[in-house]
Amino acid sequence: MTKDDRPVSEEDLHAYADGVLDAARHAEVEAHLAARPEEAARVETWRRQNETLRALYGPAASEPVPARLHPRRLAAARPVPALPWRRLAAVLVLLALGAGAGWFGRGEFEAGAPAGSLVAEAVAAHRLYAGEVVHPVEVRAEDSAHLKAWLSKRLSRPLALPDLTGQGLAFVGGRLLPAGDGPAAQLMYEDEGGRRLTLYIVPAPEAEETALRLASADGLEAVFWRDETLRCALVGELPRDSLRRIATDAYKQLG
Numbered sequence: 001m002t003k004d005d006r007p008v009s010e011e012d013l014h015a016y017a018d019g020v021l022d023a024a025r026h027a028e029v030e031a032h033l034a035a036r037p038e039e040a041a042r043v044e045t046w047r048r049q050n051e052t053l054r055a056l057y058g059p060a061a062s063e064p065v066p067a068r069l070h071p072r073r074l075a076a077a078r079p080v081p082a083l084p085w086r087r088l089a090a091v092l093v094l095l096a097l098g099a100g101a102g103w104f105g106r107g108e109f110e111a112g113a114p115a116g117s118l119v120a121e122a123v124a125a126h127r128l129y130a131g132e133v134v135h136p137v138e139v140r141a142e143d144s145a146h147l148k149a150w151l152s153k154r155l156s157r158p159l160a161l162p163d164l165t166g167q168g169l170a171f172v173g174g175r176l177l178p179a180g181d182g183p184a185a186q187l188m189y190e191d192e193g194g195r196r197l198t199l200y201i202v203p204a205p206e207a208e209e210t211a212l213r214l215a216s217a218d219g220l221e222a223v224f225w226r227d228e229t230l231r232c233a234l235v236g237e238l239p240r241d242s243l244r245r246i247a248t249d250a251y252k253q254l255g
Contacts, residue, residue, distance in 0.1 A: 017046035126200070136172055147161065147174050159185060172189060197236035203231075213225065220236065223243050
């Protein structure tokens with residue numbers, strides 16, 4: 001087979017991460033990356049993001065297209081997005097936390113698509129990684145300085161890593177994930193009994209802060225909120241009072 005003398009392009013790197021190159025070009029890109037560790041690390045991140053997307057949303061790709069989404073119907077009516085998170089969001093029970101819980105009682109949180117997608121993505125990511133034994137995180141707690149710098153760069157804003165040892169939680173580490181319209185950070189914590197909590201964080205345009213709210217989905221509890229530049233969701237299998245207390249601590253440190 002004739003060797004392809006074209007230089008390896010950004011398009012080739014994405015195709016390599018997507019697994020759609022032919023065998024010959026795949027080998028050439030692989031050799032290119034072997035000599036360039038930084039590019040290889042970047043492509044590996046893309047590949048892991050692809051795996052995450054397939055794990056989170058793959059089942060939806062094999063489902064039949066609903067009749068309401070037939071092109072003729074869409075042309076005659078307002079389009080109805082069929083995003084996978086909407087199915088999960090539909091079963092979320094959004095509850096305002098009590099006014100007696102200090103900051104929890106302040107303000108309102110819109111319970112529409114942004115809130116639903118945030119919680120759905122956070123719960124799905126928690127389900128995917130909280131049970132992992134070998135690779136629960138991409139960067140472990142021992143490399144917290146690197147993790148903080150990396151996630152801050154990818155989210156395009158300074159990001160604190162909340163210290164929740166006062167809540168009986170040890171920091172496990174974190175990872176970068178694809179979110180609905182950009183990157184997301186997932187930080188993982190573990191209590192003495194081995195129960196894990198994850199803090200899911202996505203960047204957001206500057207806006208007013210919102211009250212912390214509670215969502216329940218499939219046996220998991222989530223507390224979610226928005227500060228000036230971040231949207232956050234804390235997810236775990238803990239009593240609501242405990243999760244509320246931990247979320248308050250995390251909120252203060254992220255602010």
